[in-house]
Every structure is written in structure tokens, then in C-alpha cells.
Amino acid sequence: MNGGGGAGAPGASADALGGLELLATAVLLADPDGQIRYANPAAENLLESSLKALSRQKLAALFGNGDELARLCALALDHQYGDLRQDLTLERAGREPLHVHSIVSAAEGGVVIELRENVQQLKLDREERILDQSQVNKELVRNLAHEIKNPLGGIRGAAQLLELELPPRHLSQLREYTQVIIKEADRLQTLVDRLLAPHRRPHIVxxxxxxxxxxxxxxxxxxxxxxxxxxxxxxxxxxxxxxxxxxxxxxxxxxxxxxxxxxxxxxxxxxxxxxxxxxxxxxxxxxxxxxxxxxxxxxxxxxxxxxxxxxxxxxxxxxxxxxxxxxxxxxxxxxxxxxxxxxxxxxxxxxxxxxxxxxxxxx
Structure with missing residues (x-):
């Protein structure tokens, strides 16, 4: 990142900005109007945007629900608190929302916003998706397996009856085809049984x-x-x-x-x-x-x-x-x-x- 981007950051010396660039935590500096003046490399990575692009935006417009973050900045500027800490879900157009822990502090000439990804929230969301997905899968599989199972028995039975009715002179030739039907029906039956197995077998503790x-x-x-x-x-x-x-x-x-x-x-x-x-x-x-x-x-x-x-x-x-x-x-x-x-x-x-x-x- 070039040094020019941070030159206008509120109340920040070149040395201070150099220190911020080494942090793994995302840091934004904004003026009292909410205009972004500086973003360290970690913030660029988290927000998937360059300093040049960020510096053209205000905090309230950066996220779909940026008003909450702007409100925290206004409170910090009023010096009502030393710093404000809050978990936020920041919505972004066309991208996954960001689950972050935010720390907002007043600084000379503006505010400092620190954003840390909320790993625990991400984990909970991922687990919830897995559980929901699994529940949908189980219902789909169970219903599909039952729908397949019923006609499958009819197909196999019809093939067996057909085999019994084959003329003796064609038995060896045509029996090959009926056996294909029977064996494929058995293979599908095995697959269906495996799909239904977790729901049938008792849970032995x-x-x-x-x-x-x-x-x-x-x-x-x-x-x-x-x-x-x-x-x-x-x-x-x-x-x-x-x-x-x-x-x-x-x-x-x-x-x-x-x-x-x-x-x-x-x-x-x-x-x-x-x-x-x-x-x-x-x-x-x-x-x-x-x-x-x-x-x-x-x-x-x-x-x-x-x-x-x-x-x-x-x-x-x-x-x-x-x-x-x-x-x-x-x-x-x-x-x-x-x-x-x-x-x-x-x-x-x-x-x-x-x-x-x-x-x-x-x-």
C-alpha cells in the first residue's frame, strides 16, 4: 500500500499508520462525517476492496446496514464512551455478510474502527447450515427411497413371471434379458435399503x-x-x-x-x-x-x-x-x-x- 492513501487520515502520523499496516486486525479511520480516510491491508482483505475504492465511500454506505456502525461512530465522537464494542453482521451487496466484533474509538479529527471476524458466529452459522442441509437430505432420501421401493418390487415380480411364461425353445436366449431386469432391480433394492438403513436400525446405546x-x-x-x-x-x-x-x-x-x-x-x-x-x-x-x-x-x-x-x-x-x-x-x-x-x-x-x-x- 502506498503512503499517499493514508496521508489524509484523521489525527494519524506516518509512523502510526505504518504500525497499523502491520496489524492482522482490520482498522478503518474515518472523519467526523463518516468519510473513510484510511484502511490498513487487513481491512482491504476483509472488505475485499482497495483503499482507493474505500476512500470514496462513507461508512453508512459501505454496508447495506451501515447505519448501525455510523451510529456507534457518532456516539464515540460525542465522547460518551471510551470505546464502543459490539458484535455486528455487516451486509454486503452480492457477497456473504460479515460477522464481526467491532471496536469504535474517538481519535483526533475522527474515529478509529477496528473489525475482527467473529469466528464463533461463523462456526455456528456453518453448523446450522450443515444441520438444516442434513435434515432436508434425510427427508428427501427417505421419501425418494420409498417411492422407488414400491414399483421396484413390481418390476422384479413381473420379470420373474415373464420368465416362467417364456417358450421353451427361446428360454435360454430370452432368459438372459429377464435376468438383467431381476439383477438390476436387486441392485437398486440394495441401494434403497442402504438409503433407508439409518432410519430403520435402532439406536443401540x-x-x-x-x-x-x-x-x-x-x-x-x-x-x-x-x-x-x-x-x-x-x-x-x-x-x-x-x-x-x-x-x-x-x-x-x-x-x-x-x-x-x-x-x-x-x-x-x-x-x-x-x-x-x-x-x-x-x-x-x-x-x-x-x-x-x-x-x-x-x-x-x-x-x-x-x-x-x-x-x-x-x-x-x-x-x-x-x-x-x-x-x-x-x-x-x-x-x-x-x-x-x-x-x-x-x-x-x-x-x-x-x-x-x-x-x-x-x-
Whole structure:
């Protein structure tokens, strides 16, 4: 950023502005009329706009609901408070709203506005979206599966009856076609049963040791991928047992680990594929708008190519798969099982590292 942009900042020396440019927190300086005079690089990044563009605007016009921020500035200028602190959701045309913690202070010749992204609010919003998405998915899948299931039985039955009526001289030739119908109907029936499985199977609750779950998954994975895949343990032995469905949790971790191993096929062939099972205790964790003092924080991390950006936001949708021939049900079932335990699955992915994080409340 050139120094000329900050020359007109209210009550700010060149040295002070130089110091602001090193901050990771977004800082804006405005004159008493609300005209922006300076924005540090962190503010340019947060607001996705240059100092030149920002300096042509007033605070009240910068956001769709900028009047609230302008009101805080007016209060600060009246010297009614030393500084004003408030959580704000700043609306922006055509962009995601900004959840920020704002600190507004009076300065010589104007006001200083400090904006810090409210990470906790962002996390809550993301979890709420995941829960809403999952609920819609469950209803859609359940209704769709029932709609498919009924005519599917009729198709299979009709093919069997047709096969019984085939003339003997054409039996071997035409039976091939009826068998295709029957086998494809059976394949679709299996798919429907998998879609309905989480809603049919009772939730069997008992004491669960998460490390027994991880060790079971580890042994299953190493049996399937004995060469080229290293599975590293990184356990916190202090994690207590909790009430849950052990088989559902094994299936959850196994689905994620299996997906990771399939994404790691090239690294497995090269002999440097790695899967990490990491357990930690999270403190003061909010899940589905409920705050828990303790939570299980389980990570399944791989060093694969990462999830394609095209499907990254849809990986928990049913029938969405990142590989050819995949059913797209593994992660949907995993999210359903975890939500039945009042938890959530999150995912961060980039080339070389994909981290699935399972959060479950602890007693």
C-alpha cells in the first residue's frame, strides 16, 4: 500500500499508520462525517476492496446496514464512551455478510474502527447450515427411497413371471434379458435399503471408548490395504467413555477412512500414503446451538490430493461422490450417525491434506 492513501487520515502520523499496516486486525479511520480516510491491508482483505475504492465511500454506505456502525461512530465522537464494542453482521451487496466484533474509538479529527471476524458466529452459522442441509437430505432420501421401493418390487415380480411364461425353445436366449431386469432391480433394492438403513436400525446405546472404535477401524483398513498405507495413531488417553452406539461410530469412522484410502490410491502405490487418527478433548464447544463443557474432537487426516472444489460444499449430500463408481452414500450415512449422537462432522481440504473432524459431546 502506498503512503499517499493514508496521508489524509484523521489525527494519524506516518509512523502510526505504518504500525497499523502491520496489524492482522482490520482498522478503518474515518472523519467526523463518516468519510473513510484510511484502511490498513487487513481491512482491504476483509472488505475485499482497495483503499482507493474505500476512500470514496462513507461508512453508512459501505454496508447495506451501515447505519448501525455510523451510529456507534457518532456516539464515540460525542465522547460518551471510551470505546464502543459490539458484535455486528455487516451486509454486503452480492457477497456473504460479515460477522464481526467491532471496536469504535474517538481519535483526533475522527474515529478509529477496528473489525475482527467473529469466528464463533461463523462456526455456528456453518453448523446450522450443515444441520438444516442434513435434515432436508434425510427427508428427501427417505421419501425418494420409498417411492422407488414400491414399483421396484413390481418390476422384479413381473420379470420373474415373464420368465416362467417364456417358450421353451427361446428360454435360454430370452432368459438372459429377464435376468438383467431381476439383477438390476436387486441392485437398486440394495441401494434403497442402504438409503433407508439409518432410519430403520435402532439406536443401540452403551458405553463407548473412542480408541476401541479407532483401533477396530485401523485393523480393518490395514487388512484391506496391507501395503503402502501407514495409519498413525495420535491419541489423547484422558478422553472418558461416553454413551453412544459403538457400531454406528465404527461405521462412521470406517466410511471416512475408506474414502480417504481410495483417494490415496496413487500414494498407496508409491508407498507414502498416510492416514492419521487423532483424538483430543475440546472445551466449551457449541454443537447445534447447545454449549458443552467437554467434547470429543476426533480427526481423520490424510495426505491425499484433496477434495475437488466442485463438490467440496456438497460432500455430505446423498449420491455425491468424488470418484467414478462411488455410491455417494458413505459420508451421508456418517453425518446422519454423528447427528444421532448430537454431534457434527466438519471438513477442511486442500491438496496434500484433508481433515475430517468429528465433534461429539462428552459427559
Amino acid at each position: 452403551g458405553d463407548v471408548n473412542i480408541h476401541e472404535v479407532c483401533e477396530r477401524v485401523r485393523s480393518l483398513m490395514l487388512a484391506e490395504f496391507p501395503h503402502g498405507l501407514t495409519i498413525r495413531r495420535d491419541y489423547d488417553a484422558s478422553i472418558p467413555e461416553f454413551r453412544g452406539d459403538k457400531e454406528q461410530l465404527i461405521q462412521t469412522v470406517l466410511n471416512i477412512a475408506h474414502n480417504a484410502a481410495q483417494a490415496l490410491c496413487e500414494r498407496i502405490a508409491a508407498g507414502d500414503a498416510e492416514l492419521v487418527l487423532r483424538t483430543r478433548v475440546g472445551r466449551q464447544v457449541t454443537l447445534a446451538k447447545v454449549r458443552y463443557a467437554l467434547a470429543l474432537d476426533l480427526h481423520i487426516i490424510d495426505n491425499g490430493p484433496g477434495i475437488s472444489p466442485q463438490i467440496r460444499d456438497r460432500i455430505f449430500y446423498p449420491l455425491v461422490s468424488g470418484r467414478e463408481g462411488g455410491s455417494g452414500l458413505g459420508l451421508t450415512l456418517a453425518q446422519t450417525f454423528v447427528q444421532q449422537h448430537m454431534g457434527v462432522i466438519e471438513c477442511e481440504s486442500r491438496p496434500g491434506l484433508t481433515d475430517f473432524r468429528i465433534l461429539l459431546p462428552l459427559p
